[in-house]
Amino acid sequence: EVRLTQSGAELKEPGESLKISCQASGYRFTDYWIGWVRQMPGKGLEWMAIVHPGHFNRRDNPSFGGHVTLDFDASINTAFLQWRSLQASDTAIYYCARRRDVTGSPFDLWGQGTLVTVSS
Amino acid sequence: QSALTQPRSVSGSPGQSVTVSCTGTSADVGRYNFVSWYQQHPGKAPKLLIHDVSQRPSGIPDRFSGSKSGNTASLEISGLQTDDEADYFCCSYAGTYNPFVFGTGTEVTVL
Numbered sequence: 268e269v270r271l272t273q274s275g276a277e278l279k280e281p282g283e284s285l286k287i288s289c290q291a292s293g294y295r296f297t298d299y300w301i302g303w304v305r306q307m308p309g310k311g312l313e314w315m316a317i318v319h320p321g322h323f324n325r326r327d328n329p330s331f332g333g334h335v336t337l338d339f340d341a342s343i344n345t346a347f348l349q350w351r352s353l354q355a356s357d358t359a360i361y362y363c364a365r366r367r368d369v370t371g372s373p374f375d376l377w378g379q380g381t382l383v384t385v386s387s
Numbered sequence: 388q389s390a391l392t393q394p395r396s397v398s399g400s401p402g403q404s405v406t407v408s409c410t411g412t413s414a415d416v417g418r419y420n421f422v423s424w425y426q427q428h429p430g431k432a433p434k435l436l437i438h439d440v441s442q443r444p445s446g447i448p449d450r451f452s453g454s455k456s457g458n459t460a461s462l463e464i465s466g467l468q469t470d471d472e473a474d475y476f477c478c479s480y481a482g483t484y485n486p487f488v489f490g491t492g493t494e495v496t497v498l
Contacts, residue, residue: 304433311390311476311489311490311491311492312425312433312476312478312489312492313489314486314487314489317486326483326484326485326486328485330388362432362433364433366486370421370480370483371419371420371421371439371480371486372421372438373421373423373435373438373478374423374425374433374435374487375435375438375444376435377432377433377434378432379432380432
C-alpha cells in the first residue's frame, strides 16, 4: 500500500527543539517531491517547504523565514521537519505530502498529520 | 503571496448541487491551469479531489467537478451526500518558487 506514516503527537515547551518524521512506503521515495504543510488550529493549509530526495532541489515558502529545517534520509525513505527553538505559535498540525516531479503537480498523497503543541 | 479567496461556508440539501468558488489573481489561478481541490473531514488529513482544474484522480466520483474562468476556479458537488460535509480547499500553482497557494477554505454543510 502506498502511504506516508508520520510520527506521533508532541507536547513541548517554548524554546525546546523538535524533529518529526514522515516515512514513505509503497513507492520509490526518490521519484517524488516530499513536503510539509502546516494547519494551525481552526485554520487553513500553508505549504512550508518541499524537497526532492532524488535530485535534492528544494523550495521554501518565504513566509516561514528559515524557522524550520527540512531534511530527509533516503536510505530509510523518511523525511524530517525540525525546529531548533519552538515558539507557542508553532502549535499546529503538520502534514507531510507527496508531489510528482511534474510542473504544477498537486500533493496527491498525505500523511495522517502530527499534532505539535507548544505550551509552558 | 496572499491566499486564494473562498467563501467561508456553503450549504445544500441532500441530492442538490453546490458550487465553491476560489478567486485568485493573474499570477496564479488566471495564469496556470494547475488548480487543485482538497477535501478535509474533521480530524482527518486532506484528500486530493481535483487536479489540473478539472481532472479527477482514480476513485473520485464524477459528482465532483472542477472548472475555471479567468482568475476564478470552481468546484461543483452534485448529488450532495451527507459524507460530503467537510472543509474544501483550493490550491493553485504560482510558479517554480511558489508551487502552492492555498485557498482560505470553505465549510460545506449538508442540511
